[in-house]
Amino acid sequence: MTMRPYPKSGDLFESERLRTEQLAPGAILLRGFATHEAPALVDAIEVISNSTPFRTMTTPGGRKMSVEMTNCGDVGWLSDNRGYRYVPEDPVTNKAWPAMPIPFEDLAKRAAAISGFENFLPDSCLTNRYLPGSKLSLHQDRDERNFDAPIVSVSLGSPAVFLFGGQCRADRPRRILLENGDVVVWGGPARLTFHGIAPLADEHHPLTGACRLNLTFRKAL
Ligand code: SIN
Numbered sequence: 001m002t003m004r005p006y007p008k009s010g011d012l013f014e015s016e017r018l019r020t021e022q023l024a025p026g027a028i029l030l031r032g033f034a035t036h037e038a039p040a041l042v043d044a045i046e047v048i049s050n051s052t053p054f055r056t057m058t059t060p061g062g063r064k065m066s067v068e069m070t071n072c073g074d075v076g077w078l079s080d081n082r083g084y085r086y087v088p089e090d091p092v093t094n095k096a097w098p099a100m101p102i103p104f105e106d107l108a109k110r111a112a113a114i115s116g117f118e119n120f121l122p123d124s125c126l127t128n129r130y131l132p133g134s135k136l137s138l139h140q141d142r143d144e145r146n147f148d149a150p151i152v153s154v155s156l157g158s159p160a161v162f163l164f165g166g167q168c169r170a171d172r173p174r175r176i177l178l179e180n181g182d183v184v185v186w187g188g189p190a191r192l193t194f195h196g197i198a199p200l201a202d203e204h205h206p207l208t209g210a211c212r213l214n215l216t217f218r219k220a221l
């Protein structure tokens with residue numbers, strides 16, 4: 001086996017930098033930031049969903065969402081006919097949500113810090129599961145108590161087109177392909193950016209098959 005020469009530190013920095021893209025002030029895309037951890041994250045999601053299953057939720061308006069969701073952490077995000085909110089217990093199991101695994105919290109903190117948000121302490125992790133055709137309409141994350149902390153979003157498995165808009169719903173969103181291990185962080189001036197996921201294509205990924213998983217870390221309380 002021949003070894004490629006190890007890049008000079010300048011080259012290494014350059015290639016790292018190129019994999020980081022500022023989407024807007026306060027919004028950073030970290031390509032491949034979680035690729036090495038991805039298999040362990042997928043295994044941990046499997047364990048979580050064995051005790052608190054993925055389920056489809058309905059919007060306050062009564063529309064069934066196509067994405068399946070579950071949570072871990074001190075509180076979990078819910079949507080039903082009473083509205084959007086964070087609750088400490090899963091209404092399906094009537095038990096507390098599973099604790100956030102340390103490697104989840106650690107990843108979220110590292111991604112936030114490298115994006116300029118020091119001391120991020122997530123207390124909630126929403127886990128989304130998309131199958132071919134599943135989508136998430138443009139929305140803002142605004143059910144948290146305040147908007148001081150960023151949102152950290154980790155993509156796993158099949159690729160998806162992330163819709164990243166502006167501060168108004170009508171702003172035309174950019175379409176950004178997110179692949180296994182990509183992490184997006186948005187906070188500060190970008191904290192209330194409208195975002196969503198275009199209908200998932202039917203693509204096989206070795207880690208997850210046709211499905212995409214997404215972890216969204218928030219400081220809800
Ligand atoms: C979300 O906005 O809750 C998730 C976005 C994603 O799946 O990438």
Ligand code: FE2
Nearest residue numbers: 139140141195
């Ligand atoms: Fe969101």
